[in-house]
Amino acid sequence: MIGTRTPFRVSFIGGGSDLKEFYSRAPGCVLSTSIDKYMYIFVHPFFDEKIQVKYSKTELVENIEDIKHPIVREILSEFNLQGVDINSIADIPAGTGLGSSSSYTVGLLHALYAYRGEIVSPNTLAEKACYIEIDVLNEPIGKQDQFAAAYGGLNIIRFLEDGSVKIEPIKMEEDAYKQLQKCLMMFYTGTSRSASEVLIDQKKNIISDKDKFNAQLMMTQMVEESKDCLVKSNLDEFGEKLDSNWILKRTLSKTISNSIFDDIYNLAKESGAIGGKILGAGGGGFFLFYCPPRYQDKLRFNLKDLKEVPFKFDKYGSKIINMDK
Known part of the structure; x- marks a missing residue:
């Protein structure tokens, strides 16, 4: 069984500048920190080729395309992975402003890469999560949550006009x-x-x-x-x-x-x-x-x-x- 722990985040200042509609016209930046409230994801082989997904609901399906949870469906499509049991537990409810959706996406990606035996960087996790949420699912969101969840810490996250993202840790006394x-x-x-x-x-x-x-x-x-x-x-x-x-x-x-x-x-x-x-x-x-x-x-x-x-x-x-x- 593979388990990941991915933090939620608190965004202090600059939120909204991580939207493409802004940073394509002027560089964006957000001051944020990850916090000790987490999304836990566990991935385990299922006993046959079915897929079981447990969150606030439980799904048991034969095929990836039948999964209703959009993030799980699209990530498993990317990985072309059957026969898995995916469980999630969160410290904080969804829809409360702590970036839980992106923490789920980053955590699931991290778990599935590890399930395949791959070690990946925080930047890979964040970029892939942005791709899934923004490009594939067309969510009208920005990029700060994915990078905050993948990297952790107290940072300025910069969003450049070419779409690239830079992490600048803040060093305090x-x-x-x-x-x-x-x-x-x-x-x-x-x-x-x-x-x-x-x-x-x-x-x-x-x-x-x-x-x-x-x-x-x-x-x-x-x-x-x-x-x-x-x-x-x-x-x-x-x-x-x-x-x-x-x-x-x-x-x-x-x-x-x-x-x-x-x-x-x-x-x-x-x-x-x-x-x-x-x-x-x-x-x-x-x-x-x-x-x-x-x-x-x-x-x-x-x-x-x-x-x-x-x-x-x-x-x-x-x-x-x-x-x-």
Whole structure:
């Protein structure tokens, strides 16, 4: 049995610039980290040539083309692989803004390469995942999640106009790195959403609305400023950048936020948070807040109707955790 563990990610600043509609006109960049919430994939030979796939549903089929799970179907088609049993377990529900779909894709690719006895690089995993999700399945998504899941760590991920992607690790002082994690809090809004719906609208606006394109451009510039804050250990200033980023992000599409989420954000700031955002494309899922520890009890109390999910940073990206063939 082959097992992989692939992290989810938290995207701080610059999301949306990983869409082709943006980076084909101006270089994009995202500041993000992988976290200690994971997608686990296990692949085991099935006792005959059938294929069994277990996720929130269980499928048992004779042929690859009969698989309903689109990512599994297309990856198994690429590998031309029958007679396997594929199981997945996730720490966090899908549709909550942590890049779970791409973590699944990267994790399954990693597991199947290992199943064939192949060792592949994080770049190969990320590029292949982008190909499956964007080129084959025509998902209206960007490239940041696949690279964050494959590489892991705290990085700037750069999206160049020729379609290439560069990973730039951020090197912080160890004490500041630990303190940053202590200042970040994540709360589940209780709602999930389809990232596709939000991103379709955002892509349309980037193409047709100059002001929204310029807002996205300002967010990429803020990535560079935020990196400077982290490298120089100016953490509260980083929190302020999160706030400025959220103000810009919510202008990109009417589907990103709503009056309920605006009220949550305003209450968090009144409770001591310096900045924050809805993670992922927006429209639901998790709120992330930067809040100094001295105000965190107040923030927890005032957001007691939301589920807090503690987390730490992950440094390693997708890993093989079991290889028993």
